[in-house]
Amino acid sequence: MSLTISLDINGQPLSVPIDDPRTTLLDLLRERLGLTGAKKGCDRGQCGACTVLVDGRRINSCLALALTLDGAQITTIEGLAEGDRLHPVQAAFIAHDGFQCGFCTPGQIMSAVGLIAEARAGADPERVRELMSGNICRCGAYKGITEAVLEAQGVLADTHQEVAA
Amino acid sequence: MNRFDYVRPASIAEAFAAFQPASHYLAAGTNLVDLMKGGAARPKRLIDITRIPGLDRIEWLADGSVRIGALVRNSDLAYDERFQKSFPSVAEALLSGASPQLRNAATVGGNLMQRTRCPYFYDVASACNRRLPRSGCDAIGGENRLHAILGWSDECIATHPSDLCVPLVALDAVVEVEGPKGARELPLDELHLLPHAAPLRETALTPGELIVAVRLPAQAAAVARHARYLKVRERTSFAFAVVSVAAGLELADGKIRTARIAMGGVAAKPWRSREAEAALVGSPPTAEAFARAAEIALAEAKPSGDNAFKIELARRLVVRALSSALEGTPQAMPALPGSPIASVSGAIHAV
Known part of the structure; x- marks a missing residue:
């Protein structure tokens, strides 16, 4: 039995038939839709490499069955940049050396985008570290990641103020 | 899988109609899908309850109690301003649990229904009475330094890992259940069952019953000014409790009027000590009184393996949580919720 679900992925509406209910959002993105930015690290919700936004909230796509997300709006790392213009979080990760091998980076960046939208960390690096604790970096680039999140948060706040003005 | x-x-009526033997209700799936991936859970049917309307609300009732829908997400409850003010130890417990991504998905009902488990439960090559009745328990005599110290049996020595349930049980939470045969409610303290009879029953729910809400009585807010949840972990964040303690005090005329004490990571259920609470009532909030309460709370504890250290650790954490509650609920949520190590935000690492 196949069920068809509707998703908005990075602003693009899609109708996707799901023939196996075991399909996770992560597998759907990577194996069916060619969006391989989200990574399969542990596949058990422990490493955060698969982090994407669902209806604006960061979650582990490896633990979400695709069928349960019918009608959802999904944002992946592929949906952040506008053409060649990087998202401020992407730019900040480069500026602060927020990665080494890069495997965890899409998950780190999506998690950081979610963290900034949640607005719970303020300028406190300890709160940033705590709220990024769902993302493991085997290379240990945590110092640069924390700096990047703090800087991007400032850039995004300034941008919003300019828009408001 | x-x-x-x-x-x-x-x-809900459609959900009951769909329920068959070996069905599981599915909310976010942060525990269930994980268990299915390893083969520790093998449901024949998943009944996705997330589209049932009305289960995702936080409602304040006229008598001051709060009714939390089973589908409220952990992060939404933890950051609800009125909830955090009224029940700060519950918010702190929620934010000390799992990771932001998991908290954004995981639901309150799902948190209560997560399995009591240990690494041997996950490992389908190991014997586990909880996974496969009467197959034995490889945790006994195995790697068991993090296992139960209270209420365990030769059947099972695993612990229930919920943080949320610990302050909830201390605050007299009530679970609202609906089932094919009607609605009922039971104290959260009676939901999770100790492993005393084979085959092991995980909860007091009967097949097909569904948790629809959790209620906290208005009286539970009496300790709001002196409430903490402290959690010892093997790493700073994103780890289960080795031991955790929810403590709450209501003070009047220099004496303890109400005390709330429950422990996590020690048993197959959140472990409330009404005896320790009773010993504190009427006494001044002194270090001696807290030490006596801790002795009473752990009086029945015994190691289930290489975990005798958890008994002393739990005693010390009871004292620490009570002392911390006495100092007063933090003005703002600590940077590291539940951490007994850092109490000052940010600055502590700058010195």
């Missing part, structure tokens, strides 16, 4: 049917009812 085994194959299964997927159904998505639009109402």
Whole structure:
């Protein structure tokens, strides 16, 4: 039995038939839709490499069955940049050396985008570290990641103020 | 992962109609899908309850109690301003649990229904009475330094890992249940069952019953000014409790009028000590009184393996949580919720 679900992925509406209910959002993105930015690290919700936004909230796509997300709006790392213009979080990760091998980076960046939208960390690096604790970096680039999140948060706040003005 | 049917009812009645033997209700799936991936859970049918309307609300009732829908997400409850003010130890427990991504998905009902488990439960090559009745318990005599110290048996020595349930049980939470045969409610303290009879029963729910809400009585807010949840972990964040303690005090005329004490990571259920609470009532909030309460709370504890250290650790954490509650609920949520190590935000690492 196949069920068809509707998703908005990075602003693009899609109708996707799901023939196996075991399909996770992560597998759907990577194996069916060619969006391989989200990574399969542990596949058990422990490493955060698969982090994407669902209806604006960061979650582990490896633990979400695709069928349960019918009608959802999904944002992946592929949906952040506008053409060649990087998202401020992407730019900040480069500026602060927020990665080494890069495997965890899409998950780190999506998690950081979610963290900034949640607005719970303020300028406190300890709160940033705590709220990024769902993302493991085997290379240990945590110092640069924390700096990047703090800087991007400032850039995004300034941008919003300019828009408001 | 085994194959299964997927159904998505639009109402509770449809959910009951879809329920068959070996069905599981599915909310976010942060525990269930994980267990299915390893083969520790093998449901024949998943009944996705997330589209049932009305289960995702936080409602304040006229008598001052709060009714939390089973589908409220952990992060939404933890950051609800009125909830955090009224029940700060519950918010702190929620924010000390799992990771932001998991808290954004995981639901309150799902948190209560997560399995009591240990690494041997996950490992399908190991004997585990909880996974396969009467197969034995490889945790006994195995790697068991993090296992139960209270209420365990030769059947099972695993612990229930919920943080949320610990302050909830201390605050007299009530679970609202609906089932094919009607609605009922029970104290959260009676939901999780100790492993005393084979085959092991996980909870007091009967097949097909569904948790629809959790209620906290208005009286539970009496300790709001002196409430903490402290959690010892093996790493700073994103780890289960080795031991955790929810403590709450209501003070009047220099004496303790109400005390709330429950422990996590020590048993197959959140472990409230009404005896320790009773010993504090009427006494001044002194270090001696707290030490006596801790002795009473752990009086029945015994190691289930290489975990005798958890008994002393739990005693010390009871004292620490009570002392911390006495100092007063933090003005703002600590940077590291539940951490007994850092109490000052940010600055502590700058010195």
